[in-house]
Amino acid sequence: MLVLMIFDSSCAGCHRPGPVLCRTCRFVLAAPPAMPASGDVIAAVPFVGRPREVLLNFKYGNRRQLGHHLAGLVVNRLVANGVGPSEIDVVTWAPTSAKRRHRRGFDQAELVARRVALQLGVPCRRLLRRDGAAPPQTGLDRATRLHGPAFTASPAARGRRVLVVDDVVTTGSTLRSATHALRLAGAVDVVKSAVATTPAIVADRRRVPVRPLARRAASPTVVPGPRAA
Numbered sequence: 001m002l003v004l005m006i007f008d009s010s011c012a013g014c015h016r017p018g019p020v021l022c023r024t025c026r027f028v029l030a031a032p033p034a035m036p037a038s039g040d041v042i043a044a045v046p047f048v049g050r051p052r053e054v055l056l057n058f059k060y061g062n063r064r065q066l067g068h069h070l071a072g073l074v075v076n077r078l079v080a081n082g083v084g085p086s087e088i089d090v091v092t093w094a095p096t097s098a099k100r101r102h103r104r105g106f107d108q109a110e111l112v113a114r115r116v117a118l119q120l121g122v123p124c125r126r127l128l129r130r131d132g133a134a135p136p137q138t139g140l141d142r143a144t145r146l147h148g149p150a151f152t153a154s155p156a157a158r159g160r161r162v163l164v165v166d167d168v169v170t171t172g173s174t175l176r177s178a179t180h181a182l183r184l185a186g187a188v189d190v191v192k193s194a195v196a197t198t199p200a201i202v203a204d205r206r207r208v209p210v211r212p213l214a215r216r217a218a219s220p221t222v223v224p225g226p227r228a229a
């Protein structure tokens with residue numbers, strides 16, 4: 001981590017000096033194990049190993065240059081799942097809290113969403129606003145983790161088929177809240193996508209033994225089933 005802060009020219013996946021993402025890590029990210037559907041979230045990579053390392057560097061290491069590459073992975077996965085430019089009217093994102101945005105200097109979900117929209121050739125709009133401006137108490141943070149933040153969607157969502165993008169999906173509660181708000185505002189279809197999902201969701205889907213940590217995250221959120229067409 002210290003190395004990262006001193007030399008910006010190292011790989012976000014393996015920390016070797018060089019480009020922001022080395023050739024080896026590019027291949028690892030582009031050819032991840034087949035991703036089972038995580039509930040109804042279309043995710044590009046599992047949040048483990050090298051993909052996790054890259055995502056953490058993107059999120060906390062201020063590696064904005066990775067946005068384009070990560071968006072490419074999302075677009076590939078979307079298209080593989082039958083979601084192309086003709087299925088989507090507008091791309092949006094689940095905004096992070098103002099506090100986090102301020103701390104990181106950017107909203108990583110917005111950055112990926114804008115790149116995804118660009119690559120799909122579809123407009124990107126800020127359609128979601130987080131409710132409750134200042135909820136930084138620990139109790140509220142915990143509630144937010146369990147039930148997801150509340151969002152309000154813009155009336156501009158009415159009649160639109162919306163692709164909502166997030167960076168890392170853990171419980172799925174954020175995207176579920178975002179979808180609820182978009183539907184309330186009149187969106188006719190909402191496709192949920194993410195760069196990565198945690199193994200808890202994947203594990204649940206594959207019915208492998210669930211570890212204690214995974215159980216907590218997976219139980220209230222995973223609704224197995226095909227993505228709504």
Ligand SMILES: [Zn+2]
Nearest residue numbers: 011014022025
């Ligand atoms: Zn690397």
